[in-house]
Structure formats: structure tokens, C-alpha cells
Amino acid sequence: MSNDFITYITEFEKNLKRLFHNSFDINKLSLERGMPSSLLKEIMSNNPLSVAIPEKFGGRGVNVKECLSVLSSASYESLPLSLTFGINIALFLEPIAKYANDKVKNSIFQRFMKNQNMGGLMITEPNYGSDALNMQTNYEKVGNEYRIKGIKHWQGLTGMADYWLIASREKTASGNLGRDINFFICDVTEEKQRIEVSEYYNNLGLYMIPYGKNIIDIKVPNTYKLEPETSGIKMMLDILHRSRMQFPGMAMGFIKRMLNESLEHCKKRIIGERRLIDFDQVQYQISRIQSAYTIASAMCFRSSKISGIENDLSNKGIEANTMKAFVTDLMQESAQNATQLFGSTGYKMENVAGRGILDSRSFQIFEGSNEMLYTQIAEMISKMMRRKKEFNIYKFLKGYELTLKSYDYFKYDLDFIFSPKIAQRKLIDFGKIISRVISFDFVLDMENSGFRKDLVSNCLEILKLDVSRLVTTFSQNNKVKQIEEYTENSYWYDFV
Structure with missing residues (x-):
């Protein structure tokens, strides 16, 4: 690590320790839903997400060892905080740095650097889970915009993120969905891009991070579509x-x-x-x-x-x-x-x-x-x-x-x-x-x-x-299978 980054990460760790053990009580925070805005503001004052922003936009340069070091320092004090950073870094900022249209990168990165914005990724759907290739969220080109409709759930930072990357499939003229997958940037602060959170989940653990179900019916500019090097699936x-x-x-x-x-x-x-x-x-x-x-x-x-x-x-x-x-x-x-x-x-x-x-x-x-x-x-x-x-x-x-x-x-x-x-x-x-x-x-x-x-x-x-x-x-020759109708002749009390 460079001396500059050693100084940076040392100060970041000191700040986290002070916040979680002096200014706030990490034990109490871990039992409450969400993260106090005052705590988040102080954490973000160190600009930890700058490690995932290119230098020409004011960041530290998307250096992997710096990104991993920030995640590690955060998870030592709070695993939910580290996951919050991980979502932002790996599932939003890095894809933006690599695949986004150059016309939209600067405004996004500046809002992260100056306004402590956050972003996440929407792939998972209620009926398809890990079967991403069959997702039903779809998009259509309408003039200079893309209209995106669908339902996503279990996205970390639900209702909290300022930006989202939304995975969807193209809806053809016949009404069928294409096989490839594309990603679109969504800025929820814009009227046409607001996402409805229909339900917040009572997640077991990671209480600081909100999860839920998101109803999507938005319109985004055509420059908000990520640009894959080959196919959308390879990009994913x-x-x-x-x-x-x-x-x-x-x-x-x-x-x-x-x-x-x-x-x-x-x-x-x-x-x-x-x-x-x-x-x-x-x-x-x-x-x-x-x-x-x-x-x-x-x-x-x-x-x-x-x-x-x-x-x-x-x-x-x-x-x-x-x-x-x-x-x-x-x-x-x-x-x-x-x-x-x-x-x-x-x-x-x-x-x-x-x-x-x-x-x-x-x-x-x-x-x-x-x-x-x-x-x-x-x-x-x-x-x-x-x-x-x-x-x-x-x-x-x-x-x-x-x-x-x-x-x-x-x-x-x-x-x-x-x-x-x-x-x-x-x-x-x-x-x-x-x-x-x-x-x-x-x-x-x-x-x-x-x-x-x-x-x-x-x-x-x-x-x-x-x-x-x-x-x-x-x-081992393990071929054991479940027995669906197991209740007959299986109550121990009858045999005593």
C-alpha cells in the first residue's frame, strides 16, 4: 500500500472505532432497523466509496486492494456496514466506471463524492430467484427513452439508495422477451424514475440494511443504458x-x-x-x-x-x-x-x-x-x-x-x-x-x-x-430421499 493510503485507511478505522464505540453504541444499533442518518453522515465524511471512483472524476482510482481494504476495515466493526459498501462498490460504482456512457459518469460520481449518494443493483425477482436468465422485468425503447417495468425484491438498500442498476430483458414487438439481459441506470430523485417500495422485509440479521419488494414502472434516458463490450449476459x-x-x-x-x-x-x-x-x-x-x-x-x-x-x-x-x-x-x-x-x-x-x-x-x-x-x-x-x-x-x-x-x-x-x-x-x-x-x-x-x-x-x-x-x-453411497407422507405409523407415543 502507498503511504497515502495507509494514512487514509488508518484514519478511516479510527473514525469507525470512535463512532461505533463512543459516539454510538454498536450493540444497540445492531438491534434496530436501519442506520441513523447522523451516523451514516459521519462515516461517509471519510469518503470511503472514493476507492471505487476513477481518478479523473476525483476518486482514488478503482484500485482493488484499496476497495478490499475498505471493506475489511468496515467489517471488523460492522458486517452490515461492510455489505453496504460492498453493494455500492461492486454492484454499482465499478459497473458504472466500466460500462456506463461517458456522458452520465461525471454527474453520478460527483454526487457520490460530494453528496454521499448510494447505489445498488436489482436482479432478483420474487418468482425467479437465482434464475436470472428468466427474469420478467422488461424494457421497451420509446423515443429517446427506455420504459422499464417489473418487480424486484431482496435488494440491499431498498428505499435508501439514490441510484439503481436494473437488469431487464427487451420486450419485442410480438410481446415476447429477448434472451439477452441489459442494465439501466435509475436515478430515483427524478420524477419519471421513482421506484415504489411496496413492502419492507423483516430480514433476519443485517438489521442496518433495508430490504424489500420494489415495483418498477419508470422511464430513463437512452444514455442510461450500460454499454456491454459483447453481450449483456457476459456483462452480467x-x-x-x-x-x-x-x-x-x-x-x-x-x-x-x-x-x-x-x-x-x-x-x-x-x-x-x-x-x-x-x-x-x-x-x-x-x-x-x-x-x-x-x-x-x-x-x-x-x-x-x-x-x-x-x-x-x-x-x-x-x-x-x-x-x-x-x-x-x-x-x-x-x-x-x-x-x-x-x-x-x-x-x-x-x-x-x-x-x-x-x-x-x-x-x-x-x-x-x-x-x-x-x-x-x-x-x-x-x-x-x-x-x-x-x-x-x-x-x-x-x-x-x-x-x-x-x-x-x-x-x-x-x-x-x-x-x-x-x-x-x-x-x-x-x-x-x-x-x-x-x-x-x-x-x-x-x-x-x-x-x-x-x-x-x-x-x-x-x-x-x-x-x-x-x-x-x-x-459414500448416499441415496437417501425424503418421505413426503411420513406421518402414518410415525408417532413414537403409540409404541410405548
């Missing part, structure tokens, strides 16, 4: 994959907080005549959080090198899915471990670990559920194996660009034949296995740049253990 993949590669930034600070809180508590907590940290199982649980810290660090390291807006990430699904799915699993596991170490104290909403279970859980679901992303990883690897006609996992990974450094550490567990014709539950296990091996490749790459070796060594032992367990599960 580029946007989503870049966003998934920023999840490690949000995870980084959160996992570090779980680790620091756990270490501090376990050093002070006395059980009998022993410190809690002196117990073997406690050391193992903390080592797992440390392993998560190492992996999240490595993902930030990797993302900083490859996910800039100058790069096309539309074909980087395996890396993007690996980062998003695995690091959010690690967030949830770290919160669970930290809560367990705190004991009954962890089961208070004002405890950062217990609250972290709720706040991090949704990260495993939104922007592609982890089960879906692991399945996609498995399917993409399976296609590559078929093309190469190599189904021995170890031999395949030996020649795969994302596992060239790590494959040999897992030889004992991965030297077996993979059959592509397996159930989805097996594909999920296989996707998890691949994600762990790829992630350790990231770790080794970071170690070569000077990252401390003892953390890498511990991380390897944890990952080898986890891969071994996953391979055991994968190899």
Missing part, C-alpha cells in the same frame, strides 16, 4: 464474478474480529485453575478461525491481482464461485466457533460473535446460494475433465492452472476416478473439494510473497483434514 457475469471476488474483503475484517475476540476471551477466561486457551479443543477451534483468516487473506491477495475493472471476468466462474462460497462458509464457521468459545455470553445479541452468526448466514445465500455455486464449480471442472479425457482427479489437478502449486499436498485423498454422472449432492461435495484445493493454491502464492509460514502450515493441516472428510462423504 463480469459484474457478478467481480462482486464475488470482493467477498473476501468483507470476510477479512469479520474473521479477524472473530479471531481477536476469541483469543482475548480465551486468554482471560479461567476454568478451574486453567485458562480456557490452554484446553486442547479450544486451541483447535481457534486454529480453525486462524486458518479462515489465512484463506481470506490469500483470496484478497489473489483478487487484488486479477479482478480490476480492466479485466474481463465473465469466464472466471470457478475462481469467483470458489471465493464467494468458501469464504462465506468460513465466515459462518468462524462465528459459530467464536460463539461456542464465549459460552452463554455468546448467546447475547450484544455479543459480536453471536450476532455474527445471524449477520454472516445470509452471505451463504445471496448472490448465488453456496450449494448452487459449488454445483457450478463441479460442473465446470467436469466439462474440462471430459475435454481432456482425464477423470483421475489428482492427475487432472496436476495440469490445471489453478492448482499447479497445491495439488500434490492432497495426493493421498484425490488419487481416484471421478464419474461425471452423479447426483447433485455429490456434485456439491466435489465442488467443495475443488474449492479447498484451489484456495490453498492462493495461500501458497501469497506465501511466496512473504506471508508468515506458520499460519500457512496450520492452514494446510486444516484443509487436508477437511478435504479428507469431504472425500469420505463423497465416496
Whole structure:
């Protein structure tokens, strides 16, 4: 990092600590819906979103490592705040910087820099969820405008954002919807572009962020349409994959907080005549959080090198899915471990670990559920194996660009034949296995740049253990199915 940014991020972190621990009570705030405007104003006084605005518009230059650092610093104090920044950076500002018409960029960026505006992304619909290709929100060209109609829901910053990027499909003259997807900028401060919030959701966790259902019937200027380099679908993949590669930034600070809180508590907590940290199982649980810290660090390291807006990430699904799915699993596991170490104290909403279970859980679901992303990883690897006609996992990974450094550490567990014709539950296990091996490749790459070796060594032992367990599960002949009409002859009381 440049000295300029070190100074900047240090001041930003000091301000957050002052605001959340002195000026406001983070524990009380976490139990209330929304964020006080006075708090948000003071947070934004540091212009944290400037990291995602190009230099020629007064920003810091859309440098990935700076974006991830801001997300990490925010998530150390507040995961909802970090997600708020993540939505703005990855799902609005970066797409605007890369794909928006030059005529509209300046006014948007100036409002973010000077007026503390915010923006989000609308893709998800009530009846289609992750099936984005079948979304029903549509647009028609009417003179110099586009008319957009539809319903979107579960958008973070619902009713709060000043700008939206809205995904929709073209409505043809016959009334059918085109296959491609396009994105339009919506400025809700304009009369023709106001979006009706028909319902606010009582989201479980992340209370500071409003979610809800949005009714869209707007008209936007033709310059508000994003300009894809090839197709709209490839643009969407580029946007989503870049966003998934920023999840490690949000995870980084959160996992570090779980680790620091756990270490501090376990050093002070006395059980009998022993410190809690002196117990073997406690050391193992903390080592797992440390392993998560190492992996999240490595993902930030990797993302900083490859996910800039100058790069096309539309074909980087395996890396993007690996980062998003695995690091959010690690967030949830770290919160669970930290809560367990705190004991009954962890089961208070004002405890950062217990609250972290709720706040991090949704990260495993939104922007592609982890089960879906692991399945996609498995399917993409399976296609590559078929093309190469190599189904021995170890031999395949030996020649795969994302596992060239790590494959040999897992030889004992991965030297077996993979059959592509397996159930989805097996594909999920296989996707998890691949994600762990790829992630350790990231770790080794970071170690070569000077990252401390003892953390890498511990991380390897944890990952080898986890891969071994996953391979055991994968190899089991599990065909169990649900029983729909299960109530007959199933009430225990009748048999006593």
C-alpha cells in the first residue's frame, strides 16, 4: 500500500472505532432497523466509496486492494456496514466506471463524492430467484427513452439508495422477451424514475440494511443504458464474478474480529485453575478461525491481482464461485466457533460473535446460494475433465492452472476416478473439494510473497483434514430421499 493510503485507511478505522464505540453504541444499533442518518453522515465524511471512483472524476482510482481494504476495515466493526459498501462498490460504482456512457459518469460520481449518494443493483425477482436468465422485468425503447417495468425484491438498500442498476430483458414487438439481459441506470430523485417500495422485509440479521419488494414502472434516458463490450449476459457475469471476488474483503475484517475476540476471551477466561486457551479443543477451534483468516487473506491477495475493472471476468466462474462460497462458509464457521468459545455470553445479541452468526448466514445465500455455486464449480471442472479425457482427479489437478502449486499436498485423498454422472449432492461435495484445493493454491502464492509460514502450515493441516472428510462423504453411497407422507405409523407415543 502507498503511504497515502495507509494514512487514509488508518484514519478511516479510527473514525469507525470512535463512532461505533463512543459516539454510538454498536450493540444497540445492531438491534434496530436501519442506520441513523447522523451516523451514516459521519462515516461517509471519510469518503470511503472514493476507492471505487476513477481518478479523473476525483476518486482514488478503482484500485482493488484499496476497495478490499475498505471493506475489511468496515467489517471488523460492522458486517452490515461492510455489505453496504460492498453493494455500492461492486454492484454499482465499478459497473458504472466500466460500462456506463461517458456522458452520465461525471454527474453520478460527483454526487457520490460530494453528496454521499448510494447505489445498488436489482436482479432478483420474487418468482425467479437465482434464475436470472428468466427474469420478467422488461424494457421497451420509446423515443429517446427506455420504459422499464417489473418487480424486484431482496435488494440491499431498498428505499435508501439514490441510484439503481436494473437488469431487464427487451420486450419485442410480438410481446415476447429477448434472451439477452441489459442494465439501466435509475436515478430515483427524478420524477419519471421513482421506484415504489411496496413492502419492507423483516430480514433476519443485517438489521442496518433495508430490504424489500420494489415495483418498477419508470422511464430513463437512452444514455442510461450500460454499454456491454459483447453481450449483456457476459456483462452480467463480469459484474457478478467481480462482486464475488470482493467477498473476501468483507470476510477479512469479520474473521479477524472473530479471531481477536476469541483469543482475548480465551486468554482471560479461567476454568478451574486453567485458562480456557490452554484446553486442547479450544486451541483447535481457534486454529480453525486462524486458518479462515489465512484463506481470506490469500483470496484478497489473489483478487487484488486479477479482478480490476480492466479485466474481463465473465469466464472466471470457478475462481469467483470458489471465493464467494468458501469464504462465506468460513465466515459462518468462524462465528459459530467464536460463539461456542464465549459460552452463554455468546448467546447475547450484544455479543459480536453471536450476532455474527445471524449477520454472516445470509452471505451463504445471496448472490448465488453456496450449494448452487459449488454445483457450478463441479460442473465446470467436469466439462474440462471430459475435454481432456482425464477423470483421475489428482492427475487432472496436476495440469490445471489453478492448482499447479497445491495439488500434490492432497495426493493421498484425490488419487481416484471421478464419474461425471452423479447426483447433485455429490456434485456439491466435489465442488467443495475443488474449492479447498484451489484456495490453498492462493495461500501458497501469497506465501511466496512473504506471508508468515506458520499460519500457512496450520492452514494446510486444516484443509487436508477437511478435504479428507469431504472425500469420505463423497465416496459414500448416499441415496437417501425424503418421505413426503411420513406421518402414518410415525408417532413414537403409540409404541410405548
